[in-house]
Amino acid sequence: MQQSGFNPKARWDRFIPEGDDHNTEELNDRIDVLAWFRRGKIYPKAIAWKEKLYPIQKITYNWQERCGAEMINYFSVDTGCGLYQISFNNTTYGWKLDKIISLT
Amino acid sequence: MIMHIDMDAFFASIEQAINPRLKGRPLIVGSRPNKMHTVVCAASYEAKALGISSGMPSKEAFRLCPDLAFVPADQSRYIWTSEQIFALLKDYGFILNYASIDEFQLDIGSLTQRQILVQEIQSRIRQSFQITASIGIAKNWLLAKLASKINKPNGIAIITDKNQEEILAKVAVNKLCGVGEKTSLIMDALGIKTCLDLYQKTAWFLREHLGQAGLDLYAGLRQVGHLEPESSRPEVKSIGHSYTLPRASANPGFIHAWLSLLAEMVARRLRQKNLLSQTVHLWLNGPQIGNFSAQKTFQQATSDPYEIFQRGLKIMAFLGPGIPKIRALGITCSKLSQAKYLPLLKEQKQREELISALDQINSRYGENTIHPALIKLTQKIPQ
Numbered sequence: 001m002q003q004s005g006f007n008p009k010a011r012w013d014r015f016i017p018e019g020d021d022h023n024t025e026e027l028n029d030r031i032d033v034l035a036w037f038r039r040g041k042i043y044p045k046a047i048a049w050k051e052k053l054y055p056i057q058k059i060t061y062n063w064q065e066r067c068g069a070e071m072i073n074y075f076s077v078d079t080g081c082g083l084y085q086i087s088f089n090n091t092t093y094g095w096k097l098d099k100i101i102s103l104t
Numbered sequence: 105m106i107m108h109i110d111m112d113a114f115f116a117s118i119e120q121a122i123n124p125r126l127k128g129r130p131l132i133v134g135s136r137p138n139k140m141h142t143v144v145c146a147a148s149y150e151a152k153a154l155g156i157s158s159g160m161p162s163k164e165a166f167r168l169c170p171d172l173a174f175v176p177a178d179q180s181r182y183i184w185t186s187e188q189i190f191a192l193l194k195d196y197g198f199i200l201n202y203a204s205i206d207e208f209q210l211d212i213g214s215l216t217q218r219q220i221l222v223q224e225i226q227s228r229i230r231q232s233f234q235i236t237a238s239i240g241i242a243k244n245w246l247l248a249k250l251a252s253k254i255n256k257p258n259g260i261a262i263i264t265d266k267n268q269e270e271i272l273a274k275v276a277v278n279k280l281c282g283v284g285e286k287t288s289l290i291m292d293a294l295g296i297k298t299c300l301d302l303y304q305k306t307a308w309f310l311r312e313h314l315g316q317a318g319l320d321l322y323a324g325l326r327q328v329g330h331l332e333p334e335s336s337r338p339e340v341k342s343i344g345h346s347y348t349l350p351r352a353s354a355n356p357g358f359i360h361a362w363l364s365l366l367a368e369m370v371a372r373r374l375r376q377k378n379l380l381s382q383t384v385h386l387w388l389n390g391p392q393i394g395n396f397s398a399q400k401t402f403q404q405a406t407s408d409p410y411e412i413f414q415r416g417l418k419i420m421a422f423l424g425p426g427i428p429k430i431r432a433l434g435i436t437c438s439k440l441s442q443a444k445y446l447p448l449l450k451e452q453k454q455r456e457e458l459i460s461a462l463d464q465i466n467s468r469y470g471e472n473t474i475h476p477a478l479i480k481l482t483q484k485i486p487q
Contacts, residue, residue, distance in 0.1 A: 060122055061121050061122040061233075063180060068473065069467070074181070076123065102125055
């Protein structure tokens with residue numbers, strides 16, 4: 001006898017259409033990012049947003065999500081003046097500022 | 105021996121790793137972005153200390169702690185981290201069971217250097233993800249899972265034949281997996297307060313008072329367990345999904361939309377496994393109906409979401425005219441068979457081609473890129 005297995009692919013949240021209570025903090029702004037690609041990993045170093053350059057002091061977390069055929073790499077980054085979620089799309093090679101997590 | 109790895113306040117710990125300013129603060133992760141109209145799907149240890157627990161309405165949590173930090177759940181972060189931990193554990197070469205999003209089990213056999221392995225796993229998880237795990241080791245998964253809860257967070261507990269009775273005497277029986285609120289009340293009336301009290305009862309006694317569940321617990325506490333390799337695990341017998349609505353509703357559009365969404369999800373998984381289903385099982389829960397569950401077997405096996413939705417509606421009609429207030433619902437497809445034959449009728453063939461085209465679009469651009477319009481109503485929460 002053993003505990004039944006879990007299937008991480010069986011996710012209901014991927015099926016939910018965006019509704020009226022979607023996260024209003026989302027920005028989804030296209031940005032330029034200075035990044036270091038090393039041994040299959042990505043290290044964003046600075047963000048250029050609204051004609052200002054924000055050097056990244058620390059990547060606090062990173063994760064990936066497959067969206068259809070595209071793979072999105074997410075990073076939560078601390079610039080010293082705020083904590084931001086940015087993402088890199090492996091198919092379009094585009095960077096986005098997804099949202100401001102918190103401001104200092 | 106089985107090793108059970110249980111992540112500590114998994115979702116909340118990941119959110120604290122993402123935003124270090126939340127570390128040390130009471131935090132809840134809500135299932136929806138609206139912080140006053142959601143339920144707590146995870147609480148940090150600081151929030152748990154204030155009496156906040158998973159499943160609690162967020163309003164109640166904010167009443168207990170007005171300064172509570174709130175983050176809406178983002179499944180992608182948790183799933184990715186969970187899959188990475190699974191991959192990390194797979195490296196050790198033991199038989200591995202993916203028990204849930206935040207629980208993993210390894211069959212470590214008769215390995216002697218358990219303590220070193222446990223510490224290495226805890227350290228690798230902490231270094232890679234800045235979160236902690238509690239680990240329990242015992243002769244079977246039920247005891248190993250119990251052991252993982254004893255010294256949380258970041259704890260280690262090993263239950264051996266020598267210390268088993270001493271440990272079980274200290275643990276309340278409701279900590280044991282499979283002992284829910286109702287069973288716990290029955291046990292309390294029978295004078296079973298600790299896991300040791302339960303362990304000392306005879307199989308006959310437990311069967312008489314708790315039925316099969318009692319016998320399962322009797323066996324679960326005693327047997328020496330092994331995990332089966334993935335290749336020899338039994339094939340899927342059913343595929344289902346359920347959902348708890350933000351509030352009870354009798355709105356037909358809203359209920360039908362959710363039923364349609366669940367049917368879409370179930371059908372998609374059936375088609376991914378190239379399966380067809382003949383039996384549809386519907387489960388509903390609401391203040392007037394309590395738990396309603398019924399199933400129906402149909403002549404034609406299907407993996408068509410619209411057909412599964414229609415079959416669900418037919419079962420719902422057993423309740424009589426109108427829709428009672430529903431708080432949670434689920435749909436499960438069983439009596440599965442491999443999809444071997446191509447449809448003969450022209451209409452069926454066209455329908456198959458349409459579904460196949462929709463699948464291709466959703467596989468290319470992401471789930472739910474294209475969906476029945478009815479599903480949009482899942483977002484219109486009736487007042």
